[in-house]
Amino acid sequence: MKTLLHVDAIETFYGKSQALHGVSFHVEEGETVALLGRNGAGKTTTLRSIMALSRVASGAVRFDGQDISGRETHEIARLGITLVPETRDAFSLLTVEENILLGYRPGSPFTLERILDLLPIIQEFRGRKGGELSGGQQQLMVMARGLAMGPRVLLLDEPSQGLAPVMVTAVAEILQTLKKERLTVVLVEQNLRMALDVADRVVLLEDGATVDTMSSAQALADPPRLEKHLAVH
Template structure:
């Protein structure tokens, strides 16, 4: 299986503190991989390292046939990687339409019409300011903004965090449709059932390192295998 993304033994620091240790895994073209683990396990730092926001001090990150380890976040984004952060970061004074289309790239398959099909809740909100939306509506908006860039690899950090159950279902529905489109996704998610339902494979992190990896069917069949990493100590 040819990997679109290969993370090879990366180590990342925040000042003197090491956040992730020799992290290695891959994501194949059109695959959905879920990064799971307790809070503080290093999942978000791994996404930020891939995007060049917190550069890896050592190790290597390859995307397709390119070594992107030392590239700037802007250069990495131009190659077709998009990160939707857990902080959402909407432009509060811009309308929903302006927020979404801010990063639109000509040729992206995710046109405004296609995005409204994916996120029907936003259709009636296009003229509202980003700061007037609920948390769930903002999550939909920033996901749509990321897709408008036409990514080949979408990195999603906790898309269901803090959302009402109805919005969690809406996010899950969008992710299933994106999977059906063949979009490659690396997903950090605390909602275990949603992650196992959508992902093809699971990479479990603990204390900043990869502790286990297996397919989602195994995760559903052997819940104890995951619970040992996710239970609060």
């Protein structure tokens, strides 16, 4: 398979405080990779660094073979990387359909019709205003808006955070759908079971550094290897 995204020894600072210490991993085309780690491990900063929302001080981010480390965020988005942040950022006065279409990029294979076909649960509230939705419904909507941009790589930051169990299940089903569509995804997720169910590989971060990489099958077969860095059981 072709390596589509390569994060190579990146270091990122917030002021004088160093947040990332040489984070490295790669994502192959059509693969789902989960970034796992405790709170504060550097997962969100890694996604922000890929998108140039946080500037990389050293190292490189390569997309489809080209170094994009010095690009502006809007340029990176145009190249085909889309970030769905944990903040959700719904436009409260627009309908769900309008929110989704706001992200549509001409030529995107994910038209509104195809999105509604892939994610039929959105049909239930497509006419409601963004500000009227539950947190879970907003999450589904912003994931759909991200798809409408036609990404080659979709970055998802904590899509199940703070959601009711029924909506966590809905998010998990969407992730499985994207996996079947062979969309390339980088997932940050605290729900370990969900992450392992959908990811092909997991990258473990600790204190802003990459400490281990393994397949999901390896992670499931060797729980102590995860517990060492995640403090989970």
